[in-house]
Structure formats: structure tokens, C-alpha cells
Amino acid sequence: MHVFDSNGHLRQRKDAEENILIGLDLIDTLKYKILSKTIKTIRKTLPKLLHYFDHASTIVKELEDSALNQDALKTLCAAWQWHKMYIKSKKTGSRNYCQEHERFCLELTGDHLQEDYETIKEQVYYDLNHIVQSSAMVECVNSIIRPYLNTSHNQISQEMLNFIIIIAVTIVEKGHIKRPMRY
Numbered sequence: 001m002h003v004f005d006s007n008g009h010l011r012q013r014k015d016a017e018e019n020i021l022i023g024l025d026l027i028d029t030l031k032y033k034i035l036s037k038t039i040k041t042i043r044k045t046l047p048k049l050l051h052y053f054d055h056a057s058t059i060v061k062e063l064e065d066s067a068l069n070q071d072a073l074k075t076l077c078a079a080w081q082w083h084k085m086y087i088k089s090k091k092t093g094s095r096n097y098c099q100e101h102e103r104f105c106l107e108l109t110g111d112h113l114q115e116d117y118e119t120i121k122e123q124v125y126y127d128l129n130h131i132v133q134s135s136a137m138v139e140c141v142n143s144i145i146r147p148y149l150n151t152s153h154n155q156i157s158q159e160m161l162n163f164i165i166i167i168a169v170t171i172v173e174k175g176h177i178k179r180p181m182r183y
Helices: 013-028 033-049 052-065 070-088 092-128 137-152 158-174
Strands: none
Touching (some): 013 052, 052 070, 052 092
């Protein structure tokens, strides 16, 4: 379900879907009725679950079309993927492992980009953070809100949180989940 492979290459939606279908086929060989019903449901919703690959493809294409060095971009994409795994990790060991890999990728990029590193890193992370990897509305709203919460370090007022939620729900309901304009 990851957007990028370990080398920062964009994974293909078709490949992710095939891997999931193979896994579902293997589970289905167990012939448990309860599992079989669940697998049918997953098969029906699978196209909706992987829509974020299409959005990610658009974002990565825009980044590739910029003047950014392609090797640096791929390393930043891998770093971003490690950062996402770090955020989702619950156990300290896993968090440390992800953070170490992100740091390694960022060091490689920093050595390559030199003085432009910080600006480019922030822009790439900003763009990639707009890949919404959710299908349920609650998760979708959460994925829209999370970047704001991560950058505020839990220093956000209830009024601001309510405002963000209203905007996010409106965006989701109208089907306008797009990246904000860059300033």
C-alpha cells in the first residue's frame, strides 16, 4: 500500500492491486465462509482503496518536471515514505527504525543539494503530503487535518481545529480533494 518503493520510485497502482488480489486469493483458499464474505467486499472496494496512486502519480510527475535532480527527488520520496511510516508507528523500536532510515535518506539528499536542500525538502514534503491515502470519509478528513496538527506540535486551539474540520468535511463532501495553491 506504500506509495514508493525503498528506492523512492513511485509504485504502480496495477502492481499494488495485483499483490492485494494474490493475498486475497491465498486467504480465500482457507475456505472460511466469514473470510470469503469479507474478501468479496474487499474485492468490490479495491478500486476505491487505491485511488491515491493516481493522485500520487500526478504529484510525482509535477515534481519530476521541475528542475529538481531526479536522484535527489527519488531519495526525498523515500525519506518522505519513511517519515510517513514513522508517524504511523506505535512502537518505539519501529519509530526509531523509520526515523533512522528517513535521516539517512535526508543526509544523502542534503549532501547532493547543498544550500538548496532545506527549501527543496520542504517543498517536496509539502507536495507529497497532499497524497490522501484513505477511502473512508473520517480517514480522509484525518489525512487532510494531520499535516496541520503535525506542524502545530499539539498547540492548536479548539476553534482552529473546528475550522479545519469544517473546511475538510466541505472539501470531501464536494469531492474537491486537491492540493492547495503554492504561495
